[in-house]
Amino acid sequence: LTRTAISSSGVIDVNDAGNWSAAKMLPSPSSRKIWTEIQGKDYKTDYNNFIDSNYTQINSLFQLTNNEVPDYHSRSSNPTNTQRCKNTSGVANGNDDDIKGLINFVRGEDYFDYDGDCDLTEARDNPLGDIYHSQLVVVGAPSAETAFVSTNQEAYYRKLKGYDAWAASLASRKEIIYAGSNSGLLHAINAETGEEEWAFLPPLLIGKLPTIINENLDRGVDGGTKGGTNAVFGVDGSPVVHDVFMIGLTPEGKPETTPSWHTILFVPFGRGGSGF
Numbered sequence: 001l002t003r004t005a006i007s008s009s010g011v012i013d014v015n016d017a018g019n020w021s022a023a024k025m026l027p028s029p030s031s032r033k034i035w036t037e038i039q040g041k042d043y044k045t046d047y048n049n050f051i052d053s054n055y056t057q058i059n060s061l062f063q064l065t066n067n068e069v070p071d072y073h074s075r076s077s078n079p080t081n082t083q084r085c086k087n088t089s090g091v092a093n094g095n096d097d098d099i100k101g102l103i104n105f106v107r108g109e110d111y112f113d114y115d116g117d118c119d120l121t122e123a124r125d126n127p128l129g130d131i132y133h134s135q136l137v138v139v140g141a142p143s144a145e146t147a148f149v150s151t152n153q154e155a156y157y158r159k160l161k162g163y164d165a166w167a168a169s170l171a172s173r174k175e176i177i178y179a180g181s182n183s184g185l186l187h188a189i190n191a192e193t194g195e196e197e198w199a200f201l202p203p204l205l206i207g208k209l210p211t212i213i214n215e216n217l218d219r220g221v222d223g224g225t226k227g228g229t230n231a232v233f234g235v236d237g238s239p240v241v242h243d244v245f246m247i248g249l250t251p252e253g254k255p256e257t258t259p260s261w262h263t264i265l266f267v268p269f270g271r272g273g274s275g276f
Contacts, residue, residue, distance in 0.1 A: 050106065050201055052104055059099045073111075109127075134239070138175055142170055178265060181235060184234035185199040185201055188200075214228070234272050245260070
């Protein structure tokens with residue numbers, strides 16, 4: 001996901017100061033805001049809850065589809081695995097370290113040792129999951145049409161329900177690019193800077209994440225020098241956004257008593273699963 005300046009005459013300017021690559025602009029693993037639905041963890045107060053300190057609760061979610069996190073890195077001798085990084089700090093027998101490692105891998109760390117240096121806590125060179133079938137959508141200031149020629153048009157309904165005033169109140173709303181990736185995340189990326197503002201890991205996909213772990217890949221890929229993971233489909237569908245007049249929540253998260261305008265975004269999982 002990149003932004004590149006193009007002049008009015010169609011010339012690409014690779015040196016423009018506004019160009020960016022979302023992978024390069026991604027915050028460090030520890031600085032990212034990644035959240036999911038964990039019981040007792042309210043997103044309004046715990047916006048970054050997909051962290052290794054919550055590994056016990058997250059592991060319960062990993063197991064929702066009867067998938068167990070295997071013991072990828074271990075200090076013990078394993079005849080089916082060369083255990084290249086068994087003496088690395090943080091590696092232990094059992095899968096507690098691997099559960100935490102999977103969480104931090106999603107956050108961007110190189111727990112599965114892609115580069116073969118046995119530094120399992122460094123940031124990966126390209127920590128942004130592949131955006132495959134998911135198309136990008138940009139959400140900025142509300143801009144739906146209110147001019148109508150028939151009372152059967154949605155534009156008439158918007159005009160009737162005060163859409164113009166609501167849209168004017170959000171004229172400076174920040175532009176955010178939404179895209180799903182096969183890391184299992186929906187990414188919210190600042191359209192101006194390319195930085196990820198936050199990411200959401202849908203509960204339906206959490207139980208799929210243990211399947212990316214393949215113990216045989218700890219023997220090494222690329223001639224036996226590097227580690228790796230299985231590829232899976234994550235948030236593979238394209239986001240859809242629409243302004244809806246409904247009873248919803250206030251910006252503070254409290255239930256409304258009367259309907260108002262809201263920008264609603266939902267994303268089907270595509271090949272990642274049956275749901276949205």
